[in-house]
Amino acid sequence: MIVPVIMAGGSGSRLWPVSRASYPKQFLSLNTKATLLQETVHRLSGLPLGETVTICNEDHRFFVAEQLREIGALGKIILEPFARNTAPAIALAAMLSDPDAVLLVLPADHIIENEKAFREAILSAMPLAEAGSLATFGVSPESPHQGYGYIEAGSVRGSGFDVVSFKEKPNAEIAQRYLNAGNYYWNSGVFLIKASSYLNELRTYRPEIHTACEEAVKVIGHDLDFIRIDETAFGRCPSESIDYAVMEHTRHAVVVPLDAGWNDIGSWSSVWEVGKKDEFGNLSYGDAVLLNTSNSYVRGDGNLVATIGVQDCIVVATKDSVLVAGKEYSQDVKSIVGTKKYRIGLGYRRRQSRAN
């Protein structure tokens, strides 16, 4: 039995202006009708699943609840009063689950093209997780991407490999070396771990997080739809990713290859890349008129957007804001969001290369 643990706390500043603190990208439809959160649940269909656990910021609880209700996957929704990154979030889910449950930790804002391959990878990792390994899923790199963390794989272990080390986002030279070596994987942010195994390792390596979370769930507020934890206790919890807190230290880390068209939608360029384009290489959404335009992503959310004589561009318009970016600059969108005047502020979960 697999318990999906959906991490829906991201802020997605790189998809500004559509995604913002008050409406981050996991709640958006990109190239399909379903939202990324809903797709995250849909793609599990067929796996032996327990009740879904979703963790999100309190401010987003109605988006989350409504989107899960729509697809009949309401489950448990744990509300965080503020973001503390993935290690504490997963700890809360683990503490509120059966100790023997195998948790499938899923970022709510990724795309997987080949869902069957995804499910097969999960199933193949089940014996490892059940035996107490902490399985992370690694994507075979297609390019020397500098935007991801890398996992170095060692000896074969079941359907995967022992983890030799986790690597920070590399520079171009090092990324190329990783690609050539063949035993390095992109860190997907997807994990399969038994609740008790994770909590044991967390208690060993980051007892402050374990203690703070334990206190935070001691007195929980249950209403019909949401689980509220103790704010004061959670406030004492350090903010850290599962990679930093546990995976880099544990001797039970394994990496299982995930070759299923994974994309973390880290920028509008990714949205363009994964979508179905027309004969001119354009992907448009909403009310858009494209003339003499090629290899571009053009999106009007409620506005008419017209492009003329535009190449390799990202054009995204909402009711109050417009982004026009050269496609190779789409990673810089977060610097717009970061400018003083347009800071998105609230509920902002730091996005890392190695975890949600």
Next chain:
Amino acid sequence: MIVPVIMAGGSGSRLWPVSRASYPKQFLSLNTKATLLQETVHRLSGLPLGETVTICNEDHRFFVAEQLREIGALGKIILEPFARNTAPAIALAAMLSDPDAVLLVLPADHIIENEKAFREAILSAMPLAEAGSLATFGVSPESPHQGYGYIEAGSVRGSGFDVVSFKEKPNAEIAQRYLNAGNYYWNSGVFLIKASSYLNELRTYRPEIHTACEEAVKVIGHDLDFIRIDETAFGRCPSESIDYAVMEHTRHAVVVPLDAGWNDIGSWSSVWEVGKKDEFGNLSYGDAVLLNTSNSYVRGDGNLVATIGVQDCIVVATKDSVLVAGKEYSQDVKSIVGTKKYRIGLGYRRRQSRAN
């Protein structure tokens, strides 16, 4: 005494989405606080002026009146129930003026950088107009522009030259020939003509227009602010520019050089050209954030517009529409406006190369 006759009936579809049928460009501020209509009046300051006559579409009467009131230049406002191009509009103004008045016909949507040179050109043409010549102002071409009509100048006549012929918008080769020849001018759409002289020539060459206008002003509705003509009579009037109707036929046409930084603001590129740019060659207006952007015009009318990694681009955003165009494509904006779905329709005055 000069009577300014301001032609404020244009539709300016090439400055979509800011300019549109319901709010054409003469009512907009581009690079100054004053609107183009107001600038049209301002630049006459110091000339010996009679009361201003403004002709506009009935739908725009409150824009016109308010903008003229603001600058103390209300004068006479003649309302056209529908657009009939410049020959009838000028006829109405002439018929409602003293026959000996010298009319200075001014498109309301142009920019003149050197206002002193402009006024000097007007004054230099006064003896010609008072003697019965129909003076048009010609701009010395700076480039083989294919977007303007050209005027071929002959023998010297006062401060100008006899007109040999009017030329349609040329192709590239012919435009280059005109530029090399040295006696060709861009047709500015500005005229200096005595009311009686114009009406005589109109009666001779286009009696239908003369008759229809004469009937249209026979019974005029005067309220405190507006002059309304007879709709039925005016409906019978052919729609024609002053160039087609009169200037090409009359033997009294003269062209007076106008070298005053004239620009008809026929596209967003023109707006960029005439404005004061920053060190990166950008001109921005409103709420705009520009990163890695150069030689571009970025305008947010009520929206935030952010550009990243953009060159030689026009980005214009209004509350409901966004235009992104390569600068060299900015003439094609009217084709967006022309698409069935976004037709601006109503009150649309055909814009010609040779007249407003």
